[in-house]
Amino acid sequence: MLELKNVSKSFSSITAVDHVSFTARAGEVTGYLGPNGSGKSTTMKMITGLMEMTSGAILFEGEPIQRDLLAYKRRMGYVPEEPHLYAHLSGLEYLIMVGQLRDLPAKPTAERIDSLLRLFSLHGDRNVAISSYSKGMRQKVLLSAALLHNPDLLLLDEPFSGLDVGTALVLRSLIQELAARGKVVLFSSHELETVERVCSRVVILHRGKIVADDSIEHLRTLMELPTLESIFSQLAVEQDTTAISREIADVINA
Amino acid sequence: MKQAQFRVLYRQFLFRMVDLELLSTSAHGDVSKLLGQIAALLLFVSMLFSLAALNFKGPRPFVEYLLISTNMLAVGLLAVLSWESTFPDRRDVLVLAPLPLRARSIFIAKVAAVASALGLTIGALNALTGIAWPPVLAPDGFIAVLRSYAAYWIAMLGSGTFVFCSVLTVQGLAALLPRRQFLRLSAFLQMAAFCFFLSTYFMNPSPWLPSVWFVGLFNSMTGSPVSAAFAPRALIGLAASILGAATAFLLSYFRTIRKIVEEPDILPGSGGRRWLPRFGDSLATAIVQFSIRTLLRSRQHRVMFAFYVGIGFTFVILFLKTPRAQQDRIAESDAALLFSTVVMMCVWVVGARVVFSMPLALHANWIFRLTEVRGAPKYLAAIRRPLFVLAVAPVWTATAALLFSMWPWWRAAAHLALLGLWGIALAYICLRDFQKIPFTCSYRPGKSYIHMAVLAALGLLLVISIAVRFELQALDDPAKFAVMFAILLVASFCARWAAVTASEEAAVQFEDLEPPAIQGLGLTRDGVMPLGLETEKGV
DSSP states (O other): OEEEEEEEEEETTEEEEEEEEEEEOTTSEEEEEOOTTSSHHHHHHHHHTSSOOSEEEEEETTEETTTTHHHHHHTEEEEOSSOOOOTTSBHHHHHHHHHHHTTOOHHHHHHHHHHHHHHTTOGGGTTSBGGGOOHHHHHHHHHHHHHTTOOSEEEEESTTTTOOHHHHHHHHHHHHHHHHTTOEEEEEOSOHHHHHHHOSEEEEEETTEEEEEEEHHHHHHHHTOSSHHHHHHHHHOOSOHHHHHHHHHHHHHO | OHHHHHHHHHHHHHHTTSOGGGBOTTOTTTHHHHHHHHHHHHHHHHHHHHHTTTTOOSOHHHHHHHHHHHHHHHHHHHHHHTHHHHSOOHHHHHHHTTSSOOHHHHHHHHHHHHHHHHHHHHHHHTTTHHHHHHHHHSOSSHHHHHHHHHHHHHHHHHHHHHHHHHHHHHHHHHTTSOHHHHHHHHHHHHHHHHHHHHHHHTSOOOTTOHHHHHHHHHHHHHTOOTTGGGHHHHHHHHHHHHHHHHHHHHHIIIIIHHHHHHSOSSOOOOTTTTOOOOOSSHHHHHHHHHHHHHHHHOHHHHHHHHHHHHHHHHHHHHHHHSHHHHHTTGGGSHHHHHHHHHHHHHHHHHHHHHHHTSOSSGGGGHHHHHTOOSOHHHHHHHHHHHHIIIIIHHHHHHHHHHHHHHSOHHHHHHHHHHHHHHHHHHHHHHHTTOOSOTTOSOBOTTOSOHHHHHHHHHHHHHHHHHHHHHHHHHTTOHHHHHHHHHHHHHHHHHHHHHHHHHTSSOOOOOSOOOOOSSOOOOOBSSSSSBHHHHHHTTO
């Protein structure tokens, strides 16, 4: 179980994440939603240990992650929002390097890499430099790197970005399958339709604060709204979207 | 509208001649500092050369040759460093092609930016020499001085343009190859050009050297007969290089740009030719393999490394040309070989250490942060290995191959033992306070003290030249050899101890930190406890 207790992050005078508390349980997929700049990726980076929090505590299986950060990192897989990779390496070289850095046994890791590359349809391009990869191919490399060590906690920040329809469908099922096998999955995305299909619970963030933390079903009943999109719009979208789109059209016509 | 487009493009192209990716993420705005440093360095060189004009009584042709060849060297280095920015690249094409811009606008802006960079380099390098030397080099008379000024600047602009355009021509010819082959060949051409410019700078004047042609051009304009016969060669060379560069530029706009767009996004891989051996445990293997691949595949790092290798060759040539070395016929003796191998070991180690500090794809370093699952000490131990694999081992191996083919085995083995210890000691000295995985930490320019580095290099050269003379005797005297071996062994142990101790409490560094606003002096009241700790411990 992953628990965030009153986690805050400030950059100078700006509070990006403000006393955020929620729990992601094993066996379920927790959606983490919010508009751009709401603090989703900052929270993700704090959960990965890439960024230090200003205050609060992050616990994994009851233990603060900072107590044994190395042990925690061994059990965590992360797909970042941006596909930043070493583009001069090939997909295969990158995954082998990740396996070596994670201290995984060489032979089984090589077999696992081979299987992942085949399943993600990257095997034919495994020796090609990542600089030649498309966005979707890079995303597949990131997913493979995150899954390589069979993590207990999976942090997915926009994992569907750039994926073709087939791979996106596979990933959607994979996320559910991994959760069903007892893994903690925290999933951040702007694709509300996917979130609605994949996640059992959602946490909605707005301006660094949590505005909803419940099951999608319960939120629907509570707010008397038919879809997650309408719930999200009511809780986290302040603008009149129709008026803004009209204004944009007026601006470019002027 | 077109003028506005030109201004924007010109500015972008001019500033893109410096690679921004090397800079620290928190060092925004330091590009101007970096450019300022380069300009200051050129002005410093100019000042040094112009001071020599104050009381000059030496031979004129030597000075003319030195000034012109220095100018050509500086421009040559600029041409190599801005290799990727002189022609439109993939990024230019993909960003600019969808915009309603004419190819002609891009072409003119690019040429103007390149010409400005060339002009600024020549201007900064000759800012003071161009004022101080022409009167000294002129025959008597006011008109002669005016002629000398005009001749000086024409010769400098001409020689600089010749070098720059020659590089562009070579690049343009290479660009006729399929793009993938061009990119591969470019890397070798750049390194070759670097070493060529540095080594020809120190050669004795000869009729086939372009710097001599431009000395001739200068003299023909001032009315001096010295080398004036070579002036036509300078003019023909200049015209040919300009024509070649213009053709290369035109071709690049009509042919290369289209090739870039038509090039498939995915290039075929090179099969199983990417195998590398293990270098210890999996962590060390990952870090060393990553370092090797980065150094081999990153153009900017290769060029930077080539620069240090070029400096190494320069030092060797300079040493062999000193009056003392000429008098002792060093070049023909074993001392030349000993000196060359030790100097090359030093420049490879120092060069590799400097290049390791320059990041590649800084945003991608999150994977190293996230997979740091074994604690800092193991990482810091693994971080040291690439320097030994990429710097000490290649020089040592090449030297071994050379010496065993030339010398008796015992003599070769003795020098290799000493050379190995030189390499180990220097590598550990360089690794002190180096807590970065190579190529993964941001870089903050303006931290290095160039004058101190120059002094350190001169000091090291002095130590090496003394050590080489001693070693020459030691190779024939077992007692002296034992002394030298013991000294280097102790030095290696001390350097290792210092490097390991310094990294015991350290963490792996991914961000080049800003220097503290207040610098602690490390003063102690009782000689043991730092002053700041007294209050912490309630003393």
